[in-house]
Amino acid sequence: MYGRLKSLVVASVLIGLGAASAAVAADLPLKARPMAAAPLYNWTGCYLGANVGGGWTRLNTARALDVGGVAAPNDYGREKDSGVIGGGQVGCDFQTGNLVFGVGGSFDFGNIKGSHALTDFPAFSEANNLKEIYTATGRIGYLWTPQFLGYLKGGAAFIRERNQVFAPGGALIESASFMQPGMTIGIGAEWMFAPNWSVFAEYNYMSFLDDSARAFTLAGGGAGEVINVQQRASTALVGVNYKFHWDAPVVAKY
Numbered sequence: 150m151y152g153r154l155k156s157l158v159v160a161s162v163l164i165g166l167g168a169a170s171a172a173v174a175a176d177l178p179l180k181a182r183p184m185a186a187a188p189l190y191n192w193t194g195c196y197l198g199a200n201v202g203g204g205w206t207r208l209n210t211a212r213a214l215d216v217g218g219v220a221a222p223n224d225y226g227r228e229k230d231s232g233v234i235g236g237g238q239v240g241c242d243f244q245t246g247n248l249v250f251g252v253g254g255s256f257d258f259g260n261i262k263g264s265h266a267l268t269d270f271p272a273f274s275e276a277n278n279l280k281e282i283y284t285a286t287g288r289i290g291y292l293w294t295p296q297f298l299g300y301l302k303g304g305a306a307f308i309r310e311r312n313q314v315f316a317p318g319g320a321l322i323e324s325a326s327f328m329q330p331g332m333t334i335g336i337g338a339e340w341m342f343a344p345n346w347s348v349f350a351e352y353n354y355m356s357f358l359d360d361s362a363r364a365f366t367l368a369g370g371g372a373g374e375v376i377n378v379q380q381r382a383s384t385a386l387v388g389v390n391y392k393f394h395w396d397a398p399v400v401a402k403y
Contacts, residue, residue: 189344190295190296190341190344191244191344191394192242192243192244192249192292192298192341192392193242193243193244193394194241194242194392194393194394195239195240195241195242195392195393196238196239196240196241196242196347196390196391196392196393197237197238197239197390197391197393198237198238198239198388198389198390198391199235199236199237199238199388199389200235200236200237200238200255200257200386200387200388200389201233201234201235201386201387201388202233202234202235202384202385202386202387203231203232203233203234203384203385204231204232204233204234204257204259204261204279204282204382204383204384205229205230205231205261205382205383205384206229206230206231206261206279206380206381206382206383207227207228207229207380207381207382208227208228208229208230208277208378208379208380209226209227209378209379209380210225210226210227210275210277210312210376210377210378210379211223211224211225211376211377212225212374212375212376212377213362213374213375213376213377214362214374214375215374216367216372216373216374218372218375221374223267223268223269223270224267224268224269225267225268225269225270225275225314225376226265226266226267226268226275227265227268228263228264228265228277229263230261230262230263230277230279231261232259232260232261232262232279233259233260234257234258234259234261234282234384234386235257235258235259236255236256236257236258236282237255237256238253238254238255238256238388238390239253239254239255240252240253240254241253244292247291247292248289248290248291248292249288249289249290249291249292249298249300250287250288250289250290251287251288251289251290252285252286252287252288253285253286253287253288253302254283254284254285254286255282255283255284255286256281256282256283257281257282257283257384257386258280258281258282259279259280259281259282260278260280261278261279261280261382262276262277262278262279263276263277264276264277267314272317273314273315273316273317273322274314274315274319275312275313275314275315276312276313276315277310277311277312277313278310278311278312279308279309279310279380279382280309280310280311281308281309282306282307282308282355282382282384283306283307283308284304284305284306284307284333284353284355285304285305286302286303286304286305286333286335287302287303287304288300288301288302288303289301289302290339295341296340296341296342297338297339297340297341298338298339298340298341299337299338300336300337300338300339301334301335301336302333302334302335302336302337302351302353303332303333303334303335304332304333305330305331305332305333306330306331306332306333306355306357307328307329307330307331308328308329308331308355308357308380308382309326309327309328309329310326310327310328310329310378310380311324311325311326312324312325312326312363312365312376312378314365314373314374314376320368321368322367322368322373323365323366323367323368323373323374324365324366324368324373325363325364325365325366325373325376327363329357329359329378329380330357331355331356331357331358331380332355332356333353333354333355333356334353334354335351335352335353335354336351336352337349337350337351337352338350338351339390341392344392344394345391345392345393345394346389346390346391346392347389347390347392348387348388348389348390349386349387349388349389349390350385350386350387351385351386352383352384352385352386353383353384353385353386354381354382354383355381355382355383355384356380356381357378357379357380357381357382358379359377359378359379359380362375362376362377362378363375363376363377363378
């Protein structure tokens with residue numbers, strides 16, 4: 150009888166100790182699992198990338214001097230052209246808080262071409278071919294999130310153009326190849342999807358007003374006419390950049 154009672158007491162004590170241990174364990178705070186480190190997005194640094202898109206131009210030409218160098222103003226007409234372009238860009242940015250300031254340059258190549266009849270001499274025609282676009286710009290942007298940047302840009306633009314004038318029947322009379330300077334403004338958005346990689350989309354408007362006009366060369370050699378070429382161009386581009394950071398992550402408020 151005594152032995153059985155002793156066994157019951159020991160069993161009760163063990164059960165009680167087990168329940169108490171379980172209760173104490175339940176009251177203890179659970180150790181949190183280690184959290185994965187969030188990606189660090191820093192816009193200060195330089196970048197190199199590639200782009201592709203479309204280009205549209207509106208061109209107006211007018212003769213200033215004839216072949217003999219005599220003033221002979223005539224309307225040579227206008228045309229609208231479009232084509233695919235592609236190239237690359239390089240630049241550097243500096244982030245302070247939510248603002249990003251930068252400078253950059255781009256180069257794009259294509260074959261935006263077309264032709265039209267000369268307004269004052271409709272039996273004759275002119276062909277134009279925009280082959281290259283270069284820009285040197287500054288930009289200012291605002292970070293809506295650590296990864297998403299909206300920006301405005303502006304600066305200088307240059308195009309390489311080839312113009313040709315043809316006689317009735319298609320024989321080449323004269324031509325000119327030249328680099329034409331202008332101005333550009335643009336708007337865009339860029340998303341940094343990894344600490345060193347981003348993608349962007351942007352629209353750019355460019356204006357090239359040729360105040361000095363262009364001297365053409367006759368097909369057989371010698372000085373041709375002097376023609377004023379005025380052009381406006383637009384580009385819509387998408388691209389990717391690889392970023393080289395040189396600064397620690399910047400803390401910004403969103």
